[in-house]
Amino acid sequence: MTTTSDAKAGADRQKMKVGIWLNNVIERFKTWTPKNCQKLFSEKELLELCYRARESFWKSSVRLEIKAPVKICGDIHGQYEDLLALLELNGWPPETKYLFLGDYVDRGPFSVEVISLLFAYQLLYPDKVFLLRGNHESRPVNMQYGFFLECRKRFSTTLYDAYQMAFYCMPLCAVISDKIICMHGGISEDLVDLKQLDKVERPCDIPDIGVIADLTWADPDTSVQMYGESNRGAGRFFGPEAVKKFLAMHNLELVVRAHQVVYDGYQFFADRQLVTIFSAPFYCGTMDNAAAVMTVDEELVCSFTVMRPNLKKIKDKEKENQEKKETEQDKEKKVMVIKVLVLTVLVDLNQS
The missing domain is CATH 1.20.5 (Single alpha-helices involved in coiled-coils or other helix-helix interfaces)
Structure with a gap:
């Protein structure tokens, strides 16, 4: 007869076993080089990461509540070597807490490594590593911009599908210490109460209009004061007055988002009430932009670590x-x- 204590002991042993495996996965990722990238992981291991990440995301809230201090990273886009450099420069988890704002895949050559390492960190340290969904964590987008071909060429379409199922369950925004709201794209005119997000049913894809579309696709633009149509085909433009009213409505002080390349790695908007973070230096091998990581300390004072591209x-x-x-x-x-x-x-x- 199995007792409650026996069941708990069994669960603890399984948790320890998974923790050892995740530690091993992360250590192998740290020894990665382009030459040995094909040999580090079997498809079976990566599928296991995807299944566990999907379950973890599904159990979490769509709207994360995070306590400062925390470091915030923007787009990575498959630039795995640069991700390792950013972690080396800013501190490795779990000593350093991180919030990533999405767009882990596409464009760069090593999207599988980027998203898999971050999945492993999130699973091993769920209270230290937080991952939000970007517009590229969506099948219609990453089918076109590199991730599908990378998975098919190096592994299989089965693995590609497993990543999509994890993406469909990812959180969409985070609030840091009740005062700083973070998302990949931008604010939404339709988001009148943050508790609306708690009603989002997952798994879900990203629509072209509405709150989810804005959180993953919207852009700040000085050509409008409030809201306007975006030329991206999804999400909307929003202006400085929209930012001001959104913050006042939700009793917040700052919007932090990603989604756009900015030359210095970070750029303010709307009288410093919004900041864009981009964390992929020398983007796509054609732009000489820097990468930035934003640090929010215990007092909610914000600063930036900038990594210039290698000339x-x-x-x-x-x-x-x-x-x-x-x-x-x-x-x-x-x-x-x-x-x-x-x-x-x-x-x-x-x-x-």
């Missing part, structure tokens, strides 16, 4: 792009020469 890395990438362009031009020239030769032969044959 050598930029020059090497520019050289690589130029060589690739020259190679393509050489190929085009060779094709033209071949066409001319073929034409000459045909002409000679016709003359004979």
Whole structure:
């Protein structure tokens, strides 16, 4: 006969076993290099991470409540080496508490590593690592911008589907110490009470309009004072007056969001009532933007750690792009020469 104490002991042993496995996963991620990335994990392990992350997100609230101090990161977009550099610079979990604002996948070459490491940290330290959903944590978007092809090429579409099921359950916003609201995209005119978010049913995809769309897609824009239509095709534009009224309505002091590349890694809006954070330096290998991490201390004083892009890395990438362009031009020239030769032969044959 199984007693309550036996069941608890069994659950504790299982929790310890999972913790040991997650620690091992994280340590392997820290030894990662592009050359050995294919050998670090089996698809079975990554599927297990996805299933456990989905369950963890589903049990959590759509609206997270986080106590300062905490560090906030913006878009990562598959730039795994830069993620490791940011963690090295700002402190590793669990000693440092983190809130990530979404857009972990697409664009960069190592989205699988980025999202899987963050899943592992969130599972091992659920009170130290918090992950919000960005607009790229959505099948219609990451099917087009790289994540689907990466999963299919390196693993399978089964793994891709498992990541989507985890994404569908992720939280959409966080409030830090009752005063700072954080999301990936921006504020919403339709969000009149934060408790509305507690009624969101998951799993869910991201619609084109409404609160969820705004939280993941909306952008600040000085061309409007309140709200206007966005050219992104989802979410809305919002202006400085909208930010002011939103904060007053919800008794908040600051909006922190990501979603847009900003040159210095962070940028203020609406008289410093909103700040955009972007954490992928040298974005897509073509932009010389910095990455930033925002620190909120116990007194809610905010500061920024900025990581400038590696100039050598930029020059090497520019050289690589130029060589690739020259190679393509050489190929085009060779094709033209071949066409001319073929034409000459045909002409000679016709003359004979």
